[in-house]
Amino acid sequence: MASTPIASKIIPKAARVPIDPAQIEYTSNRQKNAVEALINEFTIYPQLLQDIKANFMEGMNKGLKKDGETMAMVTSYVMGRLDGSEVGSYLALDVGGTNLRVVAVHLTGGGEITTRQTKYRIDERLKVGDAKALFDFMAVCVDSFLDEHQITVRGDTQFELGFTFSFPVLQTSINRGTLITWTKGFNAAGMVGKDPVAYLQDAFNRRHLPVRVAALVNDTVGTLLAHAYNHPDTCMGVILGTGCNGAYIEKIENITKWKGDASAEEMIINMEFGAFDKERVILPLTMFDNKMDRKSVNPNKQILEKMIAGMYLGEITRNILLNLIDRRLLFEGNISPDLNQMWTFETAYMSTIEADGSATLHATRKILESTLNFSSTTINDRQIVKLVVQLVGKRAARLSAAAIAGVLEHTGAWKQKAAIGIDGSLFEYYPSFNTDIMDGLEEVFGPVVRQNVSIGLAQDGSGVGAALCALLAAKHSN
Ligand code: ADP
Ligand code: MG
Numbered sequence: 001m002a003s004t005p006i007a008s009k010i011i012p013k014a015a016r017v018p019i020d021p022a023q024i025e026y027t028s029n030r031q032k033n034a035v036e037a038l039i040n041e042f043t044i045y046p047q048l049l050q051d052i053k054a055n056f057m058e059g060m061n062k063g064l065k066k067d068g069e070t071m072a073m074v075t076s077y078v079m080g081r082l083d084g085s086e087v088g089s090y091l092a093l094d095v096g097g098t099n100l101r102v103v104a105v106h107l108t109g110g111g112e113i114t115t116r117q118t119k120y121r122i123d124e125r126l127k128v129g130d131a132k133a134l135f136d137f138m139a140v141c142v143d144s145f146l147d148e149h150q151i152t153v154r155g156d157t158q159f160e161l162g163f164t165f166s167f168p169v170l171q172t173s174i175n176r177g178t179l180i181t182w183t184k185g186f187n188a189a190g191m192v193g194k195d196p197v198a199y200l201q202d203a204f205n206r207r208h209l210p211v212r213v214a215a216l217v218n219d220t221v222g223t224l225l226a227h228a229y230n231h232p233d234t235c236m237g238v239i240l241g242t243g244c245n246g247a248y249i250e251k252i253e254n255i256t257k258w259k260g261d262a263s264a265e266e267m268i269i270n271m272e273f274g275a276f277d278k279e280r281v282i283l284p285l286t287m288f289d290n291k292m293d294r295k296s297v298n299p300n301k302q303i304l305e306k307m308i309a310g311m312y313l314g315e316i317t318r319n320i321l322l323n324l325i326d327r328r329l330l331f332e333g334n335i336s337p338d339l340n341q342m343w344t345f346e347t348a349y350m351s352t353i354e355a356d357g358s359a360t361l362h363a364t365r366k367i368l369e370s371t372l373n374f375s376s377t378t379i380n381d382r383q384i385v386k387l388v389v390q391l392v393g394k395r396a397a398r399l400s401a402a403a404i405a406g407v408l409e410h411t412g413a414w415k416q417k418a419a420i421g422i423d424g425s426l427f428e429y430y431p432s433f434n435t436d437i438m439d440g441l442e443e444v445f446g447p448v449v450r451q452n453v454s455i456g457l458a459q460d461g462s463g464v465g466a467a468l469c470a471l472l473a474a475k476h477s478n
Pocket of ligand 1: 240242348349351424429430
């Protein structure tokens with residue numbers, strides 16, 4: 001149970017070294033035609049970007065009017081904004097990934113944050129066993145974390161804790177909700193329909209821990225808040241990692257389905273935008289997307305997410321490469337047993353290939369020959385692979401831009417200074433992802449958007465953001 005402090009993140013400098021299809025020396029006209037067809041299918045031309053944005057805005061409005069729409073537009077119960085002057089110490093518990101994390105967040109004011117965190121491994125048996133045992137384990141982790149870091153409370157006060165529980169939850173208050181379904185390999189008995197906060201609070205109480213679960217937090221909402229602490233004009237938080245989703249600040253009067261407290265002016269909405277266009281009316285899905293979707297654990301769901309997020313881009317690329325191989329347009333029709341396996345083409349390889357600017361494309365060659373065990377490749381093969389990767393990666397970034405543009409136009413935020421915080425390895429490591437997004441925004445709003453809107457890497461939305469959510473919850477209830 002090693003303690004692993006969060007390193008401060010900076011946006012890496014790796015940029016795409018683009019390949020121009022006109023520079024490729026095609027081996028045949030058939031190959032050239034096949035590549036041109038792919039370019040046509042995968043390019044989000046400016047008019048299509050505008051149309052997707054318009055359709056996305058309609059989807060937002062539908063979800064704000066009533067429950068059960070394609071984009072859920074979940075009311076987060078987080079009201080009020082941060083200005084960076086907030087001070088205090090809070091705890092965050094992050095459950096939903098491979099590891100469980102406990103984070104102590106100390107806000108020093110002036111936008112400064114210090115954190116201490118420890119990761120704990122969740123035993124596979126606990127994930128699918130008795131729910132009470134799982135939540136008792138969470139309480140044990142918090143208990144040993146407080147011990148390890150010698151953190152105590154004064155008198156009979158309590159720690160306020162933000163609970164990032166990254167599973168689909170129907171939220172009913174800032175610290176109440178019901179689990180809709182388990183995902184990601186968790187399946188603890190009897191939890192669906194129950195309130196994870198109540199389970200966690202009971203587990204804390206059984207151990208007599210002075211901890212109150214103040215907020216139940218979605219990672220997009222946490223990302224928005226974490227970014228807002230350093231950038232008070234933050235209007236949106238986005239996740240571009242394994243999956244994709246976003247949250248933004250909405251005026252209460254626009255949330256027509258909202259029946260709760262109307263005294264506050266605005267609330268953060270968790271859009272669940274990965275579900276956009278379930279109806280398949282606007283997104284330019286290809287046979288390569290459909291092939292991947294059919295084999296996924298959730299066919300026909302999360303259609304936009306599947307065209308954008310890190311979990312899927314490599315698999316879409318693999319499907320295109322296999323198709324070219326089967327038509328004897330790539331690798332002389334030779335396959336590699338590795339590439340024949342689903343999900344073997346990792347999205348991280350795409351980052352390496354995009355950044356490969358060498359004349360021989362030697363980084364690309366290394367992935368194909370050393371990692372994927374192709375017996376040999378030609379420069380023509382490697383150029384085609386690089387172009388395919390570029391098409392899939394750029395499409396993902398431009399679709400992200402369409403979604404972000406939808407929010408900026410809906411809120412009018414592009415007209416003034418506004419910041420967007422983005423968390424996730426895809427955004428952090430994929431070459432030129434941020435540039436492609438900004439280019440897309442400029443197509444929609446013109447050059448002014450570059451002066452007004454900044455996009456930055458948010459720090460730890462599920463740790464720092466959850467702590468800030470606990471702070472806002474405490475502030476709002478006082
Ligand atoms: P999570 O979304 O689960 O919190 P991350 O933000 O780390 O986790 O995102 C993980 C996803 O990012 C994986 O799907 C992986 O494919 C993708 N990824 C990891 N490294 C890279 C990279 N270097 N370039 C592009 N994508 C990456
Ligand atoms: Mg994450």
